[in-house]
Amino acid sequence: MLSSCADKSLTVQITNHTEEYDVVLVENGPEEQEIVMDENGVGRLSLKNRKKGYASLYYGPYYRLIWMDPDSDLEIGFDGATFANEVTFEGPTAQINDYLNKSDLQEIMIDDCKLDEPAFIAKADSLLGENLRKLDEAKLPSQFVDREKKRLTYFTYSAFAFYPEFYPRFSGDSTYAVSKVYLEKLRELWVMDASCLDIKEYTDFLKNAIPLLAREELPELSPAIDRNIAFVEKNMDNGPIAEYAIHSYIYAYIKRHGLADSDKYRETYNRLVKDPQRKKSMEELIRKWELIRAGNPSPDFVATDINGKKYTLADFKGKYVYIDIWATWCGPCKKEAPFLQELEELYKEKDIYIVSLSCDADRGAWEKHMAGDNKGGNQIILDAGSTFLQDYMVIGIPHFIMLDKEGKILNAQMSRPSDPVTRAYLTSLLNR
Numbered sequence: 439m440l441s442s443c444a445d446k447s448l449t450v451q452i453t454n455h456t457e458e459y460d461v462v463l464v465e466n467g468p469e470e471q472e473i474v475m476d477e478n479g480v481g482r483l484s485l486k487n488r489k490k491g492y493a494s495l496y497y498g499p500y501y502r503l504i505w506m507d508p509d510s511d512l513e514i515g516f517d518g519a520t521f522a523n524e525v526t527f528e529g530p531t532a533q534i535n536d537y538l539n540k541s542d543l544q545e546i547m548i549d550d551c552k553l554d555e556p557a558f559i560a561k562a563d564s565l566l567g568e569n570l571r572k573l574d575e576a577k578l579p580s581q582f583v584d585r586e587k588k589r590l591t592y593f594t595y596s597a598f599a600f601y602p603e604f605y606p607r608f609s610g611d612s613t614y615a616v617s618k619v620y621l622e623k624l625r626e627l628w629v630m631d632a633s634c635l636d637i638k639e640y641t642d643f644l645k646n647a648i649p650l651l652a653r654e655e656l657p658e659l660s661p662a663i664d665r666n667i668a669f670v671e672k673n674m675d676n677g678p679i680a681e682y683a684i685h686s687y688i689y690a691y692i693k694r695h696g697l698a699d700s701d702k703y704r705e706t707y708n709r710l711v712k713d714p715q716r717k718k719s720m721e722e723l724i725r726k727w728e729l730i731r732a733g734n735p736s737p738d739f740v741a742t743d744i745n746g747k748k749y750t751l752a753d754f755k756g757k758y759v760y761i762d763i764w765a766t767w768c769g770p771c772k773k774e775a776p777f778l779q780e781l782e783e784l785y786k787e788k789d790i791y792i793v794s795l796s797c798d799a800d801r802g803a804w805e806k807h808m809a810g811d812n813k814g815g816n817q818i819i820l821d822a823g824s825t826f827l828q829d830y831m832v833i834g835i836p837h838f839i840m841l842d843k844e845g846k847i848l849n850a851q852m853s854r855p856s857d858p859v860t861r862a863y864l865t866s867l868l869n870r
Contacts, residue, residue, distance in 0.1 A: 445486045446511045450495070452479040454518040459498030465489070465636070469715070479518075485511075491636050492589065497521045505534045505582065537576045543569050543590070546597045551604035555620050558601060566594040588631070592639035595627055599646035621654060632678040644679070645686050663691050667706060685716045689723065694833060696851060697727045730830055730850040736841050737829035741795060741818035744808050749818050751845050758790045758867050759841040760852065760860075763832060765798045766807045771836040777855035781864070782815040788868055789843070791816060797827060797835065 450461055450473055461473040461481055465488075473481040485508040494501045495514065500522045506512060510530040517524065527535040546562040553561065569590045573583060606614045628647050634640035649662060652669035659665040666687050674680040688707045692700050704724075711717060730737070741749050751759070762778055764771035782792045796819040798804040804819050820826060830839060830850055838852040840863075853860045 445484055446508060448473070448483045448485055448506065449511070449513040450475070450481045450483075451513065451515040452481075452497075452518050453516070455479040456498065456518045459518070460496070462496040464494045464496060464501075465491070489636065491585070492638065494638075503538050505531050505538060507531050533576075534578055534582055537573075537578060541572050541576065543572065543593065545594050548597050548600060548604055551597065551601050552608035555601075555605075555617055558605075559620065559623055562595050562598060566591060569594055585637075588634055589637050589639050591627065592634075592637065592643040596639060596643065598624065598627065599643065599650050602650060616650075616654070621651075624651065630674065630676040630679055632676055635678060635682055641682065641686075644683060648683060663687055663703065667703075671710075681711050681713060681716070684710045685713070685720070689716075689720060692720075692723060692727070693831065696831070697724065697731070726829075726831060730847055732847050732849060734847050736839075736845050736847050737826060739795070739824050739826040740821045741824075742821060743816075743818050744805060748821075749816075751841070754791045754793060754816070754841075755845055756789075756843055758843060758848075758864070759793055759839075759845075760790060760864065761793045761795055761839040761841070762855070763795050763797055763827065763830075763835055763837040763839070765796060765835060766800075766803050767798070768835050774836050774855050779814060781855050781861065784861070785864060785868075786814075790864055790867070793818065795820060795826075797832075 448463070452461070452475065455475055461475060462470050463473060463483060464470045471483065473483050475481040485506060488506060488508045490507045490509075491505070493504055493506050495504050497516075497518070498521075502514075502521075502525055504512070504514070504527075507530070512531055512535070513528040514535075515526045515528070525539055527539075544565045546558070546565060550558060550561055570587065573586055573590065578586070601620070602614070602616045606612055624647055627643065628651065631640075648669060649666055651673075652659075652662075652665045655673075656665050656668055659668055667684065670680050670683045670687075674683065684707065688703045691703060707720060711720070736751060738751050743749065760781070762771075762774070764774075778792065778794070785792065792815045794815055794817050796804050796817075798819060801819060808817060830837070836854065838854060838860075839850055840848040840852040842848050853863070
């Protein structure tokens, strides 16, 4: 039964709960909150002090868009095995949440970028009209409808900013350049409305549209982050939106590239970003990078070989350690494999360990892969629950790490085996 107390709550009731899946609520921002489930598959979260609006409820790798109102209880029920297909809602906002999850709304897709410009724009416009018709038919409260119309615009046109990148790939027309009509449509969609900053579809569109408009207006500037920042400072006098954009681009840059050459971006960030929550998230990101600066002791791992033997970094002390983080499903990892094997052969009698550290979630897939070919080197797989990837800020694989003989970091973002720089660097280590 739904609660009748003053403080309203979000209740999640799961049948056949899969314990390895967490239930996580994500609002549009860096914060997320786990909803702890009890032995009966029930979890509750107070809605006190939360904003009315959209949020995402994640169950393992799947999520549902929901509408939360701090003045209304909401109960969500589902079977753990069919969350992606069937969810029920109960409470004053149930009708809204049914609409969000059962209306079969349509958006323009990357595959639609094979259409020529007029057809692409016409299809996007048509889809928006159809989505708005479904919203009107749902007969929902006017306050929500006004909000949903804005979300639907950016949901429907989600892939619009990618057209200039993908159309030449699909069409083979390398001479294609965006038309004035396309840019006018993009600028029409690019509305500066700070009230939309808590709509994920809006902020995603904003982040994707700015680089395209910046390339058109400031083609002489590079790299892309410099061009994006310059465009924002030149064209966006809306403080909250400009601040959001600056935070997004600089945060993403430092998350990917680390602290090297980041001083000028951090200065820009400190000058333009004032929101305490955003500043806190940046400070936490910088703190994580500081922990893996060259010279610091490496974070450790626990991993297992094909025979079940456990390894930690202590097992590789006494030699330099070149760590390859990979997975069986990763295409770029497979392309690096022959080059990695060359390094293994070249340095197998030297003071360098080549460690292939799989991050496969499916141990069976890794074991099958190991049995398929004669795999050399030190082949191990990270144990479940390892934080090694998070400790090293790994956001894509393959990823390479270089440690010294004492297990201290030489380079947290080492070059790939296929890069000639790698062999030269490894050889230089042996000559020290």
